[in-house]
């Protein structure tokens with residue numbers, strides 16, 4: 001079963017999330033020199049800023065120079081565009097890190113910006129796929145109010161993304177949430193990860209979490225991932241996101 005950890009406020013959620021991420025970092029570095037992590041965009045990044053950058057307990061424990069950071073999905077826009085997930089990660093994690101004394105940053109894998117706007121989106125996805133490690137130690141996921149995760153959207157129009165069995169990264173066109181063109185990890189990439197971790201906060205997520213946890217709704221990509229890969233899935237949520245939802249809430253224990 002997926003683990004669901006619930007918090008009263010964003011700060012304590014971010015604290016335990018950072019602890020969880022570091023337990024995966026340490027486990028990966030016991031085996032080798034790299035921590036292969038993929039991050040999503042959106043609200044998750046604020047939690048990373050709070051837990052990994054601002055929280056004094058963790059600042060010194062993050063071994064950034066061993067981190068290899070990939071993006072679960074990316075909007076096909078210039079990296080400086082305000083819609084870029086890399087751009088948002090830079091603003092909330094990389095730039096603040098520069099202000100931290102002596103900290104070496106992670107290695108980040110962004111899309112090939114020179115292909116943006118050239119109608120070469122399949123190539124852009126394939127190039128990004130060629131950068132991926134064989135397996136991720138951890139993939140950090142968001143969940144949109146419509147139940148999307150990465151840029152895997154619910155509904156017939158985007159079913160082709162969930163049906164993808166060969167490609168590890170696919171081009172998502174006509175995204176219901178702008179911008180329209182994106183690339184996204186596919187289910188095989190998520191399935192092969194050591195650990196998958198969702199973060200969802202706020203009352204706007206409650207109706208969809210009810211469908212995921214109570215309804216076990218696999219028509220929603222976030223629900224499908226939760227149901228199919230249960231044992232390696234964790235959710236960090238706040239009270240507002242699961243208000244009135246019947247789900248077994250666990251207490252996170254420090255690893």
Ligand SMILES: O=C1O[C@H](COP(=O)(O)O)[C@@H](O)[C@H](O)[C@H]1O
Nearest residue numbers: 040041042043044142143144150
């Ligand atoms: O469009 C996207 O949305 C999801 C969810 O974002 P949130 O702000 O509702 O948490 C995000 O995980 C994904 O990376 C992003 O491209």
